[in-house]
Amino acid sequence: MADWGFVCGESMFSVKERGQRKLGMKALLFVIALATAAYATDVDLEWRLMSNTAIHPGDNVQVGLYAVAREPVIMGTMDVIVFWDAEILALTGVDDQGPYDWMYSGFRDDSRADGLNDTWDDGNGYYKAWGQIGGLPFAVPKGFLITVVELTALTPGECHIEIIPEYGIGSETAVWGGWIPGINVVGELGDIVVTVERDEGIIAEIDADID
Numbered sequence: 001m002a003d004w005g006f007v008c009g010e011s012m013f014s015v016k017e018r019g020q021r022k023l024g025m026k027a028l029l030f031v032i033a034l035a036t037a038a039y040a041t042d043v044d045l046e047w048r049l050m051s052n053t054a055i056h057p058g059d060n061v062q063v064g065l066y067a068v069a070r071e072p073v074i075m076g077t078m079d080v081i082v083f084w085d086a087e088i089l090a091l092t093g094v095d096d097q098g099p100y101d102w103m104y105s106g107f108r109d110d111s112r113a114d115g116l117n118d119t120w121d122d123g124n125g126y127y128k129a130w131g132q133i134g135g136l137p138f139a140v141p142k143g144f145l146i147t148v149v150e151l152t153a154l155t156p157g158e159c160h161i162e163i164i165p166e167y168g169i170g171s172e173t174a175v176w177g178g179w180i181p182g183i184n185v186v187g188e189l190g191d192i193v194v195t196v197e198r199d200e201g202i203i204a205e206i207d208a209d210i211d
Helices: 005-039
Strands: 043-050 060-068 073-083 089-095 104-105 124-130 146-153 157-164 176-177 185-189 192-198
Touching: 043 073, 043 157, 043 192, 060 089, 060 192, 089 104, 124 146, 146 192, 157 185, 185 192
Parallel strands: 043 185
Antiparallel strands: 043 060, 060 146, 073 124, 073 157, 073 176, 089 146, 104 124, 157 192
C-alpha cells in the first residue's frame, strides 16, 4: 500500500514552494514596473540663448543648458559632452544662474583618458553637475535651467553648439536619476546655432580659466 501521507505531504510542499516562487516573481515584476514607471519620461537636454541681442566679435555669449521632461523627473548628477567651433566661440566657463545650488557645476580639469577638458581650444568640453545630498532638482516640462555656459565671440560666422552622446574610451552624456541610483534617464540631445555678426575693427581677447 502506498504511503499516501508521504505522497500528500510531498505534494502539499511542492504546491507551497511553487506558490512562494510565484509570489517572489510577482514582487520582482512589481519592482521592475515601479522602476520603469519612475523613468517612463526621459530627460531631454537643450540649449537656449539667454539674450536676443545681436552678437559681435568680443561679446560675451550666454547659452542656457536646460533639462526638459514631459513629467517631473528627479536628477542626481549629470555629465554633458559639449562640442563647438573654437574658431568662432571660445568657452570661458559657466554662470550658475538657475534656481538650484549644485554641489559642483563646471568643466573640471580633466584627468580622464579622453582628455575632453585638457584644453578648450579644441572645441570640446565635459560639463559635470552634482546634486546636493538630501535635496535634488527636477526636470520639468517648461525646462529646468541647469547652468549658463559662457563663451566669447571671436570671429563672424555660425557656430553649432552640440551635445554629443559619447566620446573616446568611456565618456558619455548622462543624466543620472535620483530615485534609483545608476539609471541614465537622458533623452534627446539638443543643439543650437549661434551667429556672430561682422563688426569691423573689434578684436576679441580671451581669458579662459578651467574651473
